[in-house]
Amino acid sequence: MIEFWFVLIAFLWTGYFVLEGFDFGVGLLAPLIARDPNEQRQSLQTIGPVWDGNEVWVITAVGAMFAAFPAWYAGLFSAFYLPVTLILVGLIVRGVGLEWRGKVNNPLWCDLGIVVGSALPAFLWGSIFADLVFDSPVAALLGGAFALSVFTLHGAVFLALRTTGAVRDRARVAALVASGVAVPVAAVALTRFGTPPALAALAALAGAAALIWRRREGWAFAATAGAIVLATLAVFVELRGAPLPGLTLAEAASGPYTLKMMTWIGLLTLPFVLVYQGWTYWVFRRRVTPVAA
Amino acid sequence: MDALDLARWQFGVTTVYHFLFVPLTIGLGVFVAGLQTAWHRTGKDQYLKLTKFFGKLFLINFAMGVVTGLVQEFQFGMNWSEYSTFVGDVFGAPLAMEALLAFFMESTFLGLWIFGWDRLPKKAHLACIWAAAIGSNISAYFILAANAWMKHPVGYQVVDGRARMTDLWAVLTNSTALAQVPHVVAAAFIVAGGFVLAVCGFWLLKTRDGMWRSAARGALVMTALAGALVGLTGDMSAKLMYEQQPMKLASAEGLAHDTAGAGFSVVPGVEIPKVLSFLATNDPGATVQGVEDLQKRFEQQFGPGDYRPDQTIVFWSFRLMIGFGLVTAGLSVLGLWLTRRRRELPGWLSRLFLLALPLPLLAVTAGWLLSEIGRQPWTVAGELLTASSVSPGVSLAEVATSLTIFTLLYGALAVAEVVIMTRHVRKGVEEPDQAPASERLEPSLTY
Numbered sequence: 141m142i143e144f145w146f147v148l149i150a151f152l153w154t155g156y157f158v159l160e161g162f163d164f165g166v167g168l169l170a171p172l173i174a175r176d177p178n179e180q181r182q183s184l185q186t187i188g189p190v191w192d193g194n195e196v197w198v199i200t201a202v203g204a205m206f207a208a209f210p211a212w213y214a215g216l217f218s219a220f221y222l223p224v225t226l227i228l229v230g231l232i233v234r235g236v237g238l239e240w241r242g243k244v245n246n247p248l249w250c251d252l253g254i255v256v257g258s259a260l261p262a263f264l265w266g267s268i269f270a271d272l273v274f275d276s277p278v279a280a281l282l283g284g285a286f287a288l289s290v291f292t293l294h295g296a297v298f299l300a301l302r303t304t305g306a307v308r309d310r311a312r313v314a315a316l317v318a319s320g321v322a323v324p325v326a327a328v329a330l331t332r333f334g335t336p337p338a339l340a341a342l343a344a345l346a347g348a349a350a351l352i353w354r355r356r357e358g359w360a361f362a363a364t365a366g367a368i369v370l371a372t373l374a375v376f377v378e379l380r381g382a383p384l385p386g387l388t389l390a391e392a393a394s395g396p397y398t399l400k401m402m403t404w405i406g407l408l409t410l411p412f413v414l415v416y417q418g419w420t421y422w423v424f425r426r427r428v429t430p431v432a433a
Numbered sequence: 434m435d436a437l438d439l440a441r442w443q444f445g446v447t448t449v450y451h452f453l454f455v456p457l458t459i460g461l462g463v464f465v466a467g468l469q470t471a472w473h474r475t476g477k478d479q480y481l482k483l484t485k486f487f488g489k490l491f492l493i494n495f496a497m498g499v500v501t502g503l504v505q506e507f508q509f510g511m512n513w514s515e516y517s518t519f520v521g522d523v524f525g526a527p528l529a530m531e532a533l534l535a536f537f538m539e540s541t542f543l544g545l546w547i548f549g550w551d552r553l554p555k556k557a558h559l560a561c562i563w564a565a566a567i568g569s570n571i572s573a574y575f576i577l578a579a580n581a582w583m584k585h586p587v588g589y590q591v592v593d594g595r596a597r598m599t600d601l602w603a604v605l606t607n608s609t610a611l612a613q614v615p616h617v618v619a620a621a622f623i624v625a626g627g628f629v630l631a632v633c634g635f636w637l638l639k640t641r642d643g644m645w646r647s648a649a650r651g652a653l654v655m656t657a658l659a660g661a662l663v664g665l666t667g668d669m670s671a672k673l674m675y676e677q678q679p680m681k682l683a684s685a686e687g688l689a690h691d692t693a694g695a696g697f698s699v700v701p702g703v704e705i706p707k708v709l710s711f712l713a714t715n716d717p718g719a720t721v722q723g724v725e726d727l728q729k730r731f732e733q734q735f736g737p738g739d740y741r742p743d744q745t746i747v748f749w750s751f752r753l754m755i756g757f758g759l760v761t762a763g764l765s766v767l768g769l770w771l772t773r774r775r776r777e778l779p780g781w782l783s784r785l786f787l788l789a790l791p792l793p794l795l796a797v798t799a800g801w802l803l804s805e806i807g808r809q810p811w812t813v814a815g816e817l818l819t820a821s822s823v824s825p826g827v828s829l830a831e832v833a834t835s836l837t838i839f840t841l842l843y844g845a846l847a848v849a850e851v852v853i854m855t856r857h858v859r860k861g862v863e864e865p866d867q868a869p870a871s872e873r874l875e876p877s878l879t880y
Binding site: 190200204205206210211216219229233239240401402405416423424 | 489495497499503504507515518519520522524528529531533537541545547548549592595597824826827831838849853857
């Protein structure tokens with residue numbers, strides 16, 4: 141049961157990084173890719189209906205950690221106090237930026253919030269998990285650079301996949317540039333793990349670069365998503381023995397009764413969540429076209 | 434001043450601030466869903482215009498509720514790691530359930546509603562706003578069940594220094610939660626009703642458009658019904674407080690010693706005989722325990738220490754909560770009476786409606802101060818002291834940094850929210866024109 145909950149929490153974090161990963165990428169690329177306010181809106185509309193739902197994955201992941209591994213939850217967030225504070229600041233300014241930008245006269249502040257609020261959490265989540273695994277400042281920096289560059293690539297590919305016109309073309313160029321950074325960074329970061337999922341993640345990233353070059357946007361997105369899944373998997377494989385230094389999963393875990401109850405609730409509700417979130421993506425499956433001037 | 438004090442300040446500041454936006458989300462979501470339903474039923478243009486107008490205000494506010502809620506989710510682990518480790522087994526479960534059962538539903542269907550005006554069938558689109566509104570209300574249930582457990586812990590056993598859940602059903606049907614959930618949710622509907630009244634009052638001072646009168650009537654009904662429910666559940670809560678949290682009740686009443694046939698002090702010096710005993714037990718002669726006697730009993734039970742919450746804050750927040758709540762509810766009843774059988778709304782009443790915005794917000798804030806400061810010195814009543822709940826490894830400098838950052842950021846965002854909100858209230862409803870739905874709607878509701 142303890143292992144099951146560890147896997148479930150790994151699944152929730154994976155879902156979060158895959159989904160919010162492209163939100164972060166689109167958020168920080170939108171002002172670079174867009175040449176005018178209409179293109180900016182077009183870019184952000186690709187994530188508009190879904191970003192908030194994507195963010196709930198982290199709330200659920202953290203809530204599940206609290207319920208299933210209280211000592212892990214408590215130890216992790218009190219240990220990474222300032223990075224978590226900055227992540228929260230980032231998510232706050234990004235959230236209000238996205239919701240408010242269409243409702244103010246001059247969205248400059250909102251756009252700044254979206255960029256900072258996308259880049260900061262992307263970097264910091266990467267460095268927190270890298271630090272957790274390797275316990276070194278260099279690894280933390282590298283992990284941050286890895287997450288930031290990979291999410292940027294993931295977002296660029298998503299933007300190319302979900303738009304038409306000039307934005308789509310420029311997103312492809314941005315994806316190529318981003319992969320020029322992400323692949324070398326990943327090569328350094330992931331070989332430190334040296335495990336099969338880490339190396340497979342590296343291969344998936346290289347594949348994504350090739351696929352976006354050949355304008356296979358759908359496959360390229362599958363490749364970046366796969367790379368994020370594999371990299372997250374690599375992290376959680378390392379953490380399974382000790383999610384925090386000196387703490388085992390069994391010590392961190394809630395009692396069998398709580399885990400059993402939460403399992404039932406999770407198994408009964410999560411399929412519905414997946415179905416209706418999936419439905420949202422289906423409803424908004426059409427590419428976002430440029431807004432008529 | 435140590436890390437504990439600052440951690441408490443941080444919790445107080447971020448939670449009170451969070452709860453300025455949450456009640457509006459809870460109540461206004463249902464109100465907007467009601468307006469859209471009225472539009473579907475009657476086909477009247479005015480309901481569509483009102484749906485869009487209040488929908489926009491709802492979204493401006495919703496964003497703030499979401500982002501300030503994020504802080505809450507992490508804060509327990511950051512500042513209160515001892516608490517989190519002790520209670521996670523019990524307290525974490527409703528939090529995880531809130532995310533799984535409520536937040537996903539709320540955020541996903543709200544996204545569909547915002548962007549789905551011309552992409553979804555009309556009925557499916559209406560269902561989306563209802564799903565989002567119901568999601569907010571479900572989330573209130575779970576978080577309040579978790580909160581109620583802190584004041585009246587049930588369905589658990591302490592094993593090896595950690596609370597272990599033994600009965601989830603007992604946690605979810607805690608009598609404290611069953612009284613508190615309707616009390617807080619009804620209060621949220623008063624906040625939302627008051628907000629709508631204030632907006633309508635502002636517009637009715639400028640125009641005689643019947644649309645604003647319809648909206649105000651709806652809000653009056655909502656506020657009056659919620660007011661009745663708040664009173665009823667408040668009474669239930671007081672009776673439970675008598676049994677479960679006697680120290681809070683005694684402090685709220687400034688009752689020093691155990692008293693038979695205790696009176697209710699309206700303000701210090703003005704006392705109605707026997708009313709406190711009656712309110713607490715339905716028996717005017719019953720004995721209500723007093724602060725100093727309880728302190729002695731707690732010392733015997735738990736060892737030396739001060740078990741009294743801050744007497745001034747608890748006493749006055751109780752009165753302010755009731756006072757501000759009663760005035761708002763009274764205003765709604767007065768409004769309903771004066772507008773009976775389609776009577777014109779007098780101008781002075783429209784002006785009074787403007788008060789319906791701040792008063793309920795003050796009432797809910799006072800209510801939370803009563804509820805949570807009255808719980809001190811415990812985080813989990815009888816089990817864990819607040820002083821033992823704080824993160825041992827977090828330094829004063831760290832808490833000071835995050836407290837400063839959040840306070841400054843929250844201050845700036847409050848200004849921004851008020852400016853944006855005011856601007857959209859002043860702009861008023863937008864006339865539906867001949868353009869296709871997508872072009873007409875997307876710029877206003879989306880990006």
